[in-house]
Amino acid sequence: MxxxxxxxxxxxxxxxxxxxxxxxxxxxxxxxxxxxxxxxxxxxxxxxxxxxxxxxxxxxxxxxxxxxxxxxxxxxxxxxxxxxxxxxxxxxxxxxxxxxxxxxxxxxxxxxxxxxxxxxxxxxxxxxxxxxxxxxxxxxxxxxxxxxxxxxxxPSPMFPFMTLLISGGHTLLLTANDLGDYTQLGTTLDNAVGEAIDKTARLLNLEWIKGRRGGPGAALEQAALQGNPDRYMDRLPMPMLQRNKSVCGFSFSGLKTAVARLIEVEKVVDLSVSQDVSDMAAAFQLVCIRHIEQKLRLALDLEVVQNKKPLTALVVSGGVASNKLFRSR
Missing domain, CATH: 3.30.420.40 (ATPase, nucleotide binding domain)
Structure with missing residues (x-):
């Protein structure tokens, strides 16, 4: 612009x-x-x-x-x-x-x-x-x-506003103060959220959804619609819950690894049972979203409460922003 x-x-x-x-x-x-x-x-x-x-x-x-x-x-x-x-x-x-x-x-x-x-x-x-x-x-x-x-x-939203980019290659949170003036608040410490979702879809042997808004991420979202997240929630770690709890950053590598362990090592998830796959997809998706929400609250507290910035909006962009559960929350 x-x-x-x-x-x-x-x-x-x-x-x-x-x-x-x-x-x-x-x-x-x-x-x-x-x-x-x-x-x-x-x-x-x-x-x-x-x-x-x-x-x-x-x-x-x-x-x-x-x-x-x-x-x-x-x-x-x-x-x-x-x-x-x-x-x-x-x-x-x-x-x-x-x-x-x-x-x-x-x-x-x-x-x-x-x-x-x-x-x-x-x-x-x-x-x-x-x-x-x-x-x-x-x-x-x-x-x-x-x-x-x-x-x-x-142009809307008016400056300043907060923007969250969640895609296959990036997880980035910043404040857009003006054209060309941005304050980076946090980014991923390892995997981007979209990369973790795509790799988890592969671990679950999900067939990609066809079409422009398709792919492995859409496949995991669709599988999660039929799943019960509570079944596996206590087996998945909430990222950065203890260490770096106050850091405005993201981490999805450990969560992805935990899914792989439950499937390949502990054999808790049977890939031949569709309900097992859907329940794991639902649990993984919900933990990802809760992790992002936790860091958003931290960033909003930093900018609005501590720095007194009059933010006008929260903009969420990137492929993962099309996830209907995330949008509903």
Whole structure:
């Protein structure tokens, strides 16, 4: 958003120099290849999403039990040209109609990021458009200001607000004070929550859910719907309950290891019994959510009570944020 605003100033000067009386919204093509989804969208500086296309790769990665970076890179190379063309078609635009090209520059999987970067650089160079490198985490933090309506047509939520990113690669909690001004409150000490969920789904031999919102995380969530979390709750450790209790950080490695032990060593969970699998999925999911809630309370106390920050909202983003139980709580 900050970079769009900068571009808007330059565009305003140029247009006013040609005696235009109003400024048209800027149109930006965004390209994303940081993990396994090949994505593109066209957004405007007045926060309109003109088109969005996402191409998944589940058929490539499910047989491998997880995301394989080199395979994902090949998938991006195959899918990205069609994804960009379809995005332009849906918006009814050509590259010449765009004002800038934006692309995820990191963090992300090393073999995957260059596919999008190279495509964006080529498009920008050939069409003589500005190139905008977008920080993956900053984009997650600010996306709500693009997608959340506000009665006065201002970006919403207003600064400052707290944002929690929970995904396959990251568990990050920070306060967004202003554009480009962020206070990191906590991050994972080992595994990201999404990674722990995906690996637990593999331990439970769950078949991936198909579709854009599918994958191993969705499979574990679906299995948990049929489960009783109380059956295994006392066998799973609450992360950071004793050590580092007052630290505003996250840890999921020990929880994931405990599930593996119950399945592979103690044989408490019989994978051939669907109820055992559902009960373990439900217990694991609930412990993950309670751990995140505990650290959120700690962070809110730090920022609101101790630091007296007038936070306007809590923004939750990332793939794990689609979990319906977490959203309901």
């Amino acid at each position: 900050f970079r769009l605003r900068q571009l808007g100033i330059r565009c305003q000067t140029q247009i006013l120099g040609r005696s235009y009386t109003s400024i048209r919204p800027l149109k930006v093509l965004g390209i994303e290849t940081s993990c396994d989804d090949t994505s593109a969208a066209i957004v405007t500086s007045d926060r309109q999403i003109l088109a969005e296309v996402v191409k998944g790769q589940q058929e490539m990665h499910e047989p491998m039990g997880g995301i394989v970076p080199t395979l994902a890179s090949r998938g991006h190379s195959r899918n990205l040209p069609a994804v960009i063309c379809e995005t332009l078609d849906r918006a009814g635009l050509t590259v010449a109609d765009l004002d800038a090209i934006a692309v995820t520059r990191g963090p992300g999987l090393p073999p995957c990021l260059p596919v999008g970067l190279n495509a964006a650089k080529t498009l920008a160079a050939v069409s003589k458009k500005p190139l905008i490198g977008v920080h993956h985490m900053e984009a997650h933090a600010l996306t709500a200001r693009l997608t959340t309506p506000h009665p006065s047509n201002l």
